[in-house]
Amino acid sequence: xxxxxxxxxxxxxxxxxxxxxxxxxxxxxxxxxxxxxxxxxxxxxxxxxxxxxxxxxxxxxxxxxxxxxxxxxxxxxxxxxxxxxxxxxxxxxxxxxxxxxxxxxxxxxxxxxxxxxxxxxxxxxxxxxxxxxxxxxxxxxxxxxxxxxxxxxxxxxxxxxxxxxxxxxxxxxxxxxxxxxxxxxxxxxxxxxxxxxxxxxxxxxxxxxxxxxxxxxxxxxxxxxxxxxxxxxxxxxxxxxxxxxxxxxxxxxxxxxxxxxxxxxxxxxxxxxxxxxxxxxxxxxxxxxxxxxxxxxxxxxxxxxxxxxxxxxxxxxxxxxxxxxxxxxxxxxxxxxxxxxxxxxxxxxxx
Amino acid sequence: xxxxxxxxxxxxxxxxxxxxxxxxxxxxxxxxxxxxxxxxxxxxxxxxxxxxxxxxxxxxxxxxxxxxxxxxxxxxxxxxxxxxxxxxxxxxxxxxxxxxxxxxxxxxxxxxxxxxxxxxxxxxxxxxxxxxxxxxxxxxxxxxxxxxxxxxxxxxxxxxxxxxxxxxxxxxxxxxxxxxxxxxxxxxxxxxxxxxxxxxxxxxxxxxxxxxxxxxxxxxxxxxxxxxxxxxxxxxxxxxxxxxxxxxxxxxxxxxxxxxxxxxxxxxxxxxxxxxxxxxxxxxxxxxxxxxxxxxxxxxxxxxxxxxxxxxxxxxxxxxxxxxxxxxxxxxxxxxxxxxxxxxxxxxxxx
DNA sequence: AAAAATTACGCAATCGATTGTGTAATCTGC
DNA sequence: GCAGATTACACAATCGATTGCGTAATTTTT
Numbered sequence: 001x002x003x004x005x006x007x008x009x010x011x012x013x014x015x016x017x018x019x020x021x022x023x024x025x026x027x028x029x030x031x032x033x034x035x036x037x038x039x040x041x042x043x044x045x046x047x048x049x050x051x052x053x054x055x056x057x058x059x060x061x062x063x064x065x066x067x068x069x070x071x072x073x074x075x076x077x078x079x080x081x082x083x084x085x086x087x088x089x090x091x092x093x094x095x096x097x098x099x100x101x102x103x104x105x106x107x108x109x110x111x112x113x114x115x116x117x118x119x120x121x122x123x124x125x126x127x128x129x130x131x132x133x134x135x136x137x138x139x140x141x142x143x144x145x146x147x148x149x150x151x152x153x154x155x156x157x158x159x160x161x162x163x164x165x166x167x168x169x170x171x172x173x174x175x176x177x178x179x180x181x182x183x184x185x186x187x188x189x190x191x192x193x194x195x196x197x198x199x200x201x202x203x204x205x206x207x208x209x210x211x212x213x214x215x216x217x218x219x220x221x222x223x224x225x226x227x228x229x230x231x232x233x234x235x236x237x238x239x240x241x242x243x244x245x246x247x248x249x250x251x252x253x254x255x256x257x258x259x260x261x262x263x264x265x266x267x268x269x270x271x272x273x274x275x276x277x278x279x280x281x282x283x284x285x286x287x288x289x290x291x292x293x294x295x296x297x298x299x300x301x302x303x304x305x306x307x308x309x310x311x312x313x314x315x316x317x318x319x320x321x322x323x324x325x326x327x328x329x330x331x332x333x334x335x336x337x338x339x340x341x342x343x344x345x346x347x348x349x350x351x
Numbered sequence: 352x353x354x355x356x357x358x359x360x361x362x363x364x365x366x367x368x369x370x371x372x373x374x375x376x377x378x379x380x381x382x383x384x385x386x387x388x389x390x391x392x393x394x395x396x397x398x399x400x401x402x403x404x405x406x407x408x409x410x411x412x413x414x415x416x417x418x419x420x421x422x423x424x425x426x427x428x429x430x431x432x433x434x435x436x437x438x439x440x441x442x443x444x445x446x447x448x449x450x451x452x453x454x455x456x457x458x459x460x461x462x463x464x465x466x467x468x469x470x471x472x473x474x475x476x477x478x479x480x481x482x483x484x485x486x487x488x489x490x491x492x493x494x495x496x497x498x499x500x501x502x503x504x505x506x507x508x509x510x511x512x513x514x515x516x517x518x519x520x521x522x523x524x525x526x527x528x529x530x531x532x533x534x535x536x537x538x539x540x541x542x543x544x545x546x547x548x549x550x551x552x553x554x555x556x557x558x559x560x561x562x563x564x565x566x567x568x569x570x571x572x573x574x575x576x577x578x579x580x581x582x583x584x585x586x587x588x589x590x591x592x593x594x595x596x597x598x599x600x601x602x603x604x605x606x607x608x609x610x611x612x613x614x615x616x617x618x619x620x621x622x623x624x625x626x627x628x629x630x631x632x633x634x635x636x637x638x639x640x641x642x643x644x645x646x647x648x649x650x651x652x653x654x655x656x657x658x659x660x661x662x663x664x665x666x667x668x669x670x671x672x673x674x675x676x677x678x679x680x681x682x683x684x685x686x687x688x689x690x691x692x693x694x695x696x697x698x699x700x701x702x
Numbered sequence: 703a704a705a706a707a708t709t710a711c712g713c714a715a716t717c718g719a720t721t722g723t724g725t726a727a728t729c730t731g732c
Numbered sequence: 733g734c735a736g737a738t739t740a741c742a743c744a745a746t747c748g749a750t751t752g753c754g755t756a757a758t759t760t761t762t
Binding site for chain 3: 733734735736738739743744746749750751752753757759760761762
């Protein structure tokens with residue numbers, strides 16, 4: 001299944017058409033061509049028309065590399081995320097891309113795989129390629145933020161999304177994790193759950209810290225005793241970990257009657273495990289997740305969860321980057337906080 | 352929730368360190384610095400050491416824009432895909448990115464959202480940004496391929512993945528859709544299914560055409576009559592369409608006893624619809640999908656499907672692009688075909 | 703010791719677009 | 733009809749790294 005074809009000979013290595021070629025054909029200077037293509041006021045209407053006609057005819061395409069070098073800025077926005085194949089993350093990217101494209105920017109994506117070293121390497125590579133802005137959702141491991149300093153020092157805007165660095169002064173787009181977790185926990189309490197467990201992520205990341213706080217606050221508010229053995233932390237709340245945690249919770253002497261999971265992946269595993277063991281959901285065990293992943297509607301019973309405005313977050317982050325890259329002088333750092341929504345489905349509906 | 356901070360004043364607008372700065376400090380020429388940084392043989396060991404020391408001290412980072420302009424090539428690979436938030440696609444991208452990063456390349460991603468116009472616009476933007484290679488999985492609508500000609504004419508490699516253009520002479524990375532569909536259909540027949548329906552996609556795309564051919568071939572091989580009313584084509588096999596198609600099939604006078612869906616999304620909808628209607632799976636209706644999306648393991652009963660080596664396909668596509676961009680002279684176009692695997696799960700296990 | 707070879711570096715053009723400044727040519731006002 | 737204003741374009745430097753070619757200094761060869 002291999003086909004071979006040869007060169008056309010004449011067609012190949014024909015260098016791209018430049019403004020110099022157009023200038024030569026029209027016997028004007030390259031600067032005139034450059035300005036004409038941008039409808040500069042100092043160029044006559046006729047000349048603009050002529051230039052554009054020739055450009056069209058010759059198939060001229062601007063070399064943005066050259067422009068970038070001259071202007072010291074590219075039309076590229078860098079993005080560093082953990083894993084692209086997570087529903088929340090790919091929606092985030094969609095939002096970033098949509099907003100960036102609208103403004104004539106391309107998006108360069110790199111995955112940290114939740115490793116600090118990768119994040120540093122990616123940041124460096126993106127810096128070298130002279131991106132004009134960076135959107136970051138931090139890796140699970142990250143605790144030091146020095147790798148973002150080169151951007152700051154060179155006035156390249158850095159915007160954090162979702163997984164942000166409190167210690168680092170820059171734009172942020174987040175959700176109210178505390179409130180969302182409080183809502184979710186309160187909902188479980190209202191459904192009559194008394195022994196509510198928490199499956200949480202790394203305490204290095206704001207999103208998990210804040211969700212834990214919300215969970216604890218709700219329990220306190222309703223005078224429900226907090227039990228350490230009902231709280232589990234995991235560095236990667238994947239399906240496998242979910243089963244492990246489910247086994248731990250459900251083989252306790254007094255197992256929880258509800259679990260709040262900080263992501264849907266683990267929550268789904270809880271339901272699957274419980275179903276295997278013949279534990280009724282939500283009667284014997286109520287489960288609520290976080291993110292509103294597609295799987296939350298596929299699992300039976302459907303999973304209650306907290307919806308994350310992922311695309312909107314991506315759009316806002318991109319807008320922040322673009323705005324910051326325009327106004328180089330006055331730098332104003334702001335944190336945008338978006339609303340979440342509690343989605344009550346069968347996995348917690350006891351009443 | 353808004354914080355404001357002012358400029359440092361002295362820190363800002365400090366232009367990046369260039370080889371000229373290093374040259375000045377060491378009182379040598381920029382060319383020497385450039386060569387020293389690349390361990391050029393004509394530079395003495397001591398000079399190389401000196402240059403690197405100063406570069407390190409001053410925090411020098413190469414300006415790849417400048418290098419790109421001079422070399423007429425970037426370290427960026429462009430990717431055009433339909434939707435990033437599909438499991439298959441994001442895995443594909445992961446593979447591309449891994450391989451590209453390994454070779455020191457960045458990946459620029461753009462989504463066509465399955466629209467031809469978007470695909471053309473994305474191709475143009477990527478061309479302007481002077482990517483050194485392009486990986487494409489075609490939009491559903493695409494029927495003309497002229498927008499890829501500028502790349503070909505300028506020796507920029509274009510590699511198609513999964514959704515390829517038969518008419519277009521370039522590298523391709525695909526799976527054996529015919530064989531996969533044949534296997535899937537044969538499996539249904541072996542389970543005793545006699546009235547096997549097909550939920551298919553747009554005939555513009557090879558993957559759906561080939562899968563339909565495989566389905567038809569299997570039916571013929573086993574002397575099962577082919578009924579047109581058992582074959583449905585949809586331009587977007589999403590969940591909603593899945594329900595619509597399920598309704599059509601299951602409200603027929605003689606409904607099918609099995610459905611082969613060319614993607615998992617629709618297959619999952621079939622199962623959900625059937626469960627709602629009290630139709631037993633797989634006894635009354637066997638369902639098999641395609642792609643091995645995460646949902647296929649979440650749905651109850653678990654979905655039989657065909658696994659797609661997405662990451663591997665991405666890696667191979669990136670490798671092809673990188674290889675092609677090295678050898679400008681002899682262009683050899685090849686099609687790589689990967690194996691798929693039939694995953695038999697509860698949704699088709701009748702025996 | 704003179705010639706040849708090698709070592710180690712500098713000079714200057716180049717990639718393509720951008721832009722501040724300069725300058726003819728045309729136009730305006732009185 | 734002439735100074736001054738305006739129009740419409742050209743000149744040339746610039747962004748930062750790369751690289752063919754040139755050359756002085758040192759080493760090797762015979």
